[in-house]
Amino acid sequence: MADRLGDNRPGTNLNKNNPHITGDNNAMIKDLIAKNRSYRRFFQEVPIERRTLEELVDLARLSPSGANLQPLKYILSCDPQRNALIFPHLAWAGYLKDWPGPLEGERPSAYIIILADTQIRQSVNCDHGIAAQSILLGATEKGLGGCIIASVQKQQLQEALNVPFRYEILLVLALGKPKEKVVIETVGPSGDIKYWRDAQGTHHVPKRPLDDIIIA
């Protein structure tokens, strides 16, 4: 059974009288998070300016970092030439066995590559996840969308972009104006979490119910 985005839980304003709340919608972040699905097909002809990517990285810059070490560095790409150097080293949607990835015309308009500066810290714990989510929520607010890609041919991409060995590629964030519809479902009794695409091309993503993930 497909639960359409936003149908699961009614918005609950528990803070009507709290003067600390800015804005008039306590469910705004929930709305953004619900919209921030992983998108893999885009209107590639819609460009993203480098200035926009810089604004998104600024959101990551202001996000938490373990011991405030801030070991993350970023490479931006928003022109077709550089994008074409990146795309071949990405793997897409492992569960869609018959789909090798977006075709030309539906590929990302931009990428933000998240790297670790190994001179600052050898391992980054969860900094890159924090950064990636801040970036994607900012992209969603701008009417864009994307996908956090960990399946990256890191060595080949490092060479293609001449990235010094000091920096280790952690994630590639693909960004663009989304060209597909994605809906959330509740994981069924089989427990199968594999996303799937229906005959209309809508992408379905099973999510575990709240009662399953809260264990105490």
Add this chain to the structure above:
Amino acid sequence: MADRLGDNRPGTNLNKNNPHITGDNNAMIKDLIAKNRSYRRFFQEVPIERRTLEELVDLARLSPSGANLQPLKYILSCDPQRNALIFPHLAWAGYLKDWPGPLEGERPSAYIIILADTQIRQSVNCDHGIAAQSILLGATEKGLGGCIIASVQKQQLQEALNVPFRYEILLVLALGKPKEKVVIETVGPSGDIKYWRDAQGTHHVPKRPLDDIIIA
């Protein structure tokens, strides 16, 4: 030189005509992210309801997960008895050498413990960072705040809460109504990122400038 929150970069609405943007403020997520500082002292007498913690975990539930495997599980704590089992196993603010952590009365009102279900996946890559940031942004929207704690005596906490070995503790999110002021600064020429507390008790957090972290 201290940059007050929000002073760094003027809000830029690049999407005035974009019908996809909901709400009237394109800088809303930036505002939330700027407010989402790491807080370590709280009005402990202000309780947080379990229902609120469930809403926050629901934000994490709807956030991206590598291969959609969703290996994260959550333990919630919002009563003094359980909170008191957790607190002793947390380390706070490593750079504040003379400060061992919040005193009774200033401790968190609640905790969300993020665990990995090792039966689903042995290592979670950056899922926990994504989840933590979603939870903290939701808490910020509700006028709360918190701190992502990785310095946890994991084995002792596992025993204190009788957590089955199947689940591995990854992070503890401390939550409450913040009782301290935190300001962002730009890292100076020394490159020192260590946060510090001034004579008035304001917490200063040096952040690397955008030009330093964008390497290409």
